[in-house]
Amino acid sequence: MNYDILDQAVEFVRKAFPHAHPVCGLVLGSGWSDVAEAFEIKGILPYEKIAGLGATGVVGHAGRLVWGVSSGLETFVFQGRRHWYEGEGWTPIALPIFVLKQFGATSVVLTNAAGGIRKDLTPGDLMAIDDHINLMCANPLMGKHNTVWGPRFPDQSHVYNSDLRDMMDQASKACGVPVTHGVYLAGSGPSYETPAEIRAWQTLGADAVGMSTVPEALLASAASLRVGGISCITNYAAGISPAALSHEEVTDTTRKSMGNMKKFLIQLWKEMAHE
Ligand code: HPA
Helix, strand or coil, rough: CCHHHHHHHHHHHHHHHHCCCCCCCEEECCCCHHHHHEEEEEEEEEHHHHCCCCCCCCCCCCCCCEEEEEECEEEEEEEHHHHCCHCCHHHHHHHHHHHHCCCCEEEEEEEEEEEECCCCCCCEEEEEEEEEEECCCCCCCCCCCCCCCCCCCCCCCCCHHHHHHHHHHHHHHHHHHCCEEEEEEEEECCCCCCHHHHHHHHHHHCEEEEECCCHHHHHHHCCCCCEEEEEEEEEEEECCEECCHHHHHHHHHHHHHHHHHHHHHHHHHHHHCCC
C-alpha cells in the first residue's frame, strides 16, 4: 500500500470539499451506483482526479466520489469500487476506507453483487453480511504496518457491526424490502467459479460469493470503523443453475432491483440517523 499516495488523496479531497465532515461512508459495488441519486448532493469528484484511485474499468461502476446527505447524515458515497483483480495493488481498494478514517467518519456500509450459493437465495434478494470468508489468498494488511489499521494483528471476530446489522433488519421491516442474512465469501476473480469450487465453498459455510468487499471490510474494522455489508444476489452461483454466468446478468438484476436497493439504503440511513 502506498501511504504517500493515500495522504495525497486525503489532501486533495480536503481541498475539493473543505467543509466536508462525513459521519459515514457508502461504497457502491457492481450495479449499485444509481443509489447515489437518493442523496442530496453537495459535491462530486470523478475518481480519475483523485491520486491513487483512477477510473474503474468495470461496467456498472460509475467512478465518482459523491459528497451527499441523507436523513441529515453527511456521507461520502464512493460510486463504484476498485478490485484486487484489476491488478493495481491495494492502494486504490484501501483508499475509500483510508479517506473515511482521516475525515473522521465512524461507519461504512459496503455493497456488492454476489452469486447465491445457499438454496433459498434467488436473484434480486438482498443479504446482510454477517461474516465473511477470505479466499482471495491475499490480505491488504500484508507489508509494512501502519497504525491507522490498529494493532499489527487485528481481531476479526466481529467485522460486521451488530448494531448496523440490527438496523438493517429494522430498515427492512420499515420499508417492506425483505433482507436475509448470510456469510459472504470472496475469491480473487476475475473468472467466475467452477461448480466444483462452489460445492466446496458451500461446505465451508459460504452463502454467497463475490470478488470484493472483504478487503475493505477487513481494513475498516481494523481501523475501528463500524462496518455494514449488503449483497444483492444477482445470479445463482456456478452449478446451482445450469445457466452460464455473465456480468450482463449481474448488471441486469441490479437494474431490476434498483427500486428495492434504494428504498432499503435510504431507510437504513433513517435508522442510523435515529440511533
Ligand atoms: N461469483 C463471483 N462474483 C460475483 C458473482 C458470482 O457468481 N455474481 C456477482 N459477482
